[in-house]
Amino acid sequence: MYGAVMESDIDAVRLLAEKHQNLDERNPDDNSTPMIAAAATDQWPVVEILIDHGANIWAHSEFGDTAASYILDSRILKGSKEDQARMRVIEKLKAQGYPFPSPDPDEILILDKDGKWPPPGAKR
Structure with missing residues (x-):
C-alpha cells in the first residue's frame, strides 16, 4: 500500500484498500502510514479511499504527524476536485470524533504518551 501511495497510483490504492491490505502499514523510516504519506503529499482522494476502507485515522508518525496535520x-487549488476530497476528509474525520483543528504533532505525542490519544470516547 505504501508504495502505491508514494507512486500516486490511485487504482492500486483502491484495489488494495478494497482487500483491506496494508491499510496501516508503517514506513520504517518514520513510522508513518499510507494515509499520513498521502496527506503529506496532498493526495486527498487517496486519503478519502483509505478512510472509507477503515484506515486508522488516529495513527501518527514518530514525529506526531497525523493525516489531519x-x-x-494543503497547497492544492481551492475548489478543485482534490480540494473537494479534502473537505470530505475533514467531515469524515469529524464524524469519527477527530478534533479540529488538529492538535499539533508535539501535543499528539504527549497525549499518546499519557494514554489520551486517541481521545477517550473516539470512534476507532
Whole structure:
C-alpha cells in the first residue's frame, strides 16, 4: 500500500484498500502510514479511499504527524476536485470524533504518551 501511495497510483490504492491490505502499514523510516504519506503529499482522494476502507485515522508518525496535520496547510487549488476530497476528509474525520483543528504533532505525542490519544470516547 505504501508504495502505491508514494507512486500516486490511485487504482492500486483502491484495489488494495478494497482487500483491506496494508491499510496501516508503517514506513520504517518514520513510522508513518499510507494515509499520513498521502496527506503529506496532498493526495486527498487517496486519503478519502483509505478512510472509507477503515484506515486508522488516529495513527501518527514518530514525529506526531497525523493525516489531519496536513489538512489546513494543503497547497492544492481551492475548489478543485482534490480540494473537494479534502473537505470530505475533514467531515469524515469529524464524524469519527477527530478534533479540529488538529492538535499539533508535539501535543499528539504527549497525549499518546499519557494514554489520551486517541481521545477517550473516539470512534476507532
